[in-house]
Amino acid sequence: KILFGSQIVDYMIVVFTNGDAFDDGDTLDDYLEDCPEFQEILKECDDRKVLFDNRRNISEFKKEKQVQDLLNLVEQISRKNNGKSYMADLTLELKENEVTFEEKQKQIEAMKGSSSKQEISQVKKEVEKSYNEMLHGIKEKISNQLKESLRDVKEQLAKAQVAREETEKKMGEIQKLSSDEIRKLREQLNKAESETASLRRELNKKCSVL
CATH class of the missing domain: 1.20.58 (Methane Monooxygenase Hydroxylase; Chain G, domain 1)
Known part of the structure; x- marks a missing residue:
């Protein structure tokens, strides 16, 4: 979208390959359930996607069907945009x-x-x-x-760089706070242990007197 403009999604088809690597019963939709980034892309282009197998021994029927699925999507885009190409x-x-x-x-x-x-x-x-x-x-x-x-790409990259630096800065601050908190807790623990040892010594002295 940055390179070609926001309207590129009206002409976009997402092509997946290696469809024959799925286990029996698994589908592309099952795989995409764990890919929110892809789901967002597909949502923007009206879920236009096609899956091709990679193996050469794929049946002619399946091969023709996959090609036809792609052609159907191309036709769908053409109808949606009244036959107008992206750079019409x-x-x-x-x-x-x-x-x-x-x-x-x-x-x-x-x-x-x-x-x-x-x-x-x-x-x-x-x-x-x-x-x-x-x-x-x-x-x-x-x-x-x-x-x-x-x-536009450079601006987006610059913004991403600033955001990354800010995130790293915040993470550093959080780590510093965490380190300070851990140090304070250790000091309190050492103090508590010292006071406990002191109380034990006092208690032992009293027991000896008795």
Whole structure:
């Protein structure tokens, strides 16, 4: 989510492998009961998950079923998002520019019979310039998205580092308090033992006098 944005979960499928390692009667859901982190991820992506076996001797029927399960989830995502891909805006822009470029190419081809080489060369330069500007713009958008994502990642890591340092500091304080408490208890125990020994000596003296 940090790298690709919060909407990535609308397009996400969690794929598990090594399904044939489960004991008879065990299921993936049984295994995930002890994995709250995975449960949280699956909850965010509407429990879209698929399990594949690793062994080569898996039956064709089971293999086809596992692949079909994945394709069904892909179809489900497509319907949910009205056929729109995750980077649909960028894809649309690329297609539009591709159409424009093809039209310009046709225009250049049409000019060959009626225009001078200089005119055709000028149009080619304009088309090339326009195409390069388009590519530069798209690269700029992708670069900015990556920079923003990396900045978010660094911020999250910095926060995690601060949280870790604060936790370590608190743990140190707790350990110090614990050490102080243990020391005080030992002092009290030694004092009690000393007083007990003193009372015993006094009691023994009195018994001797009697």
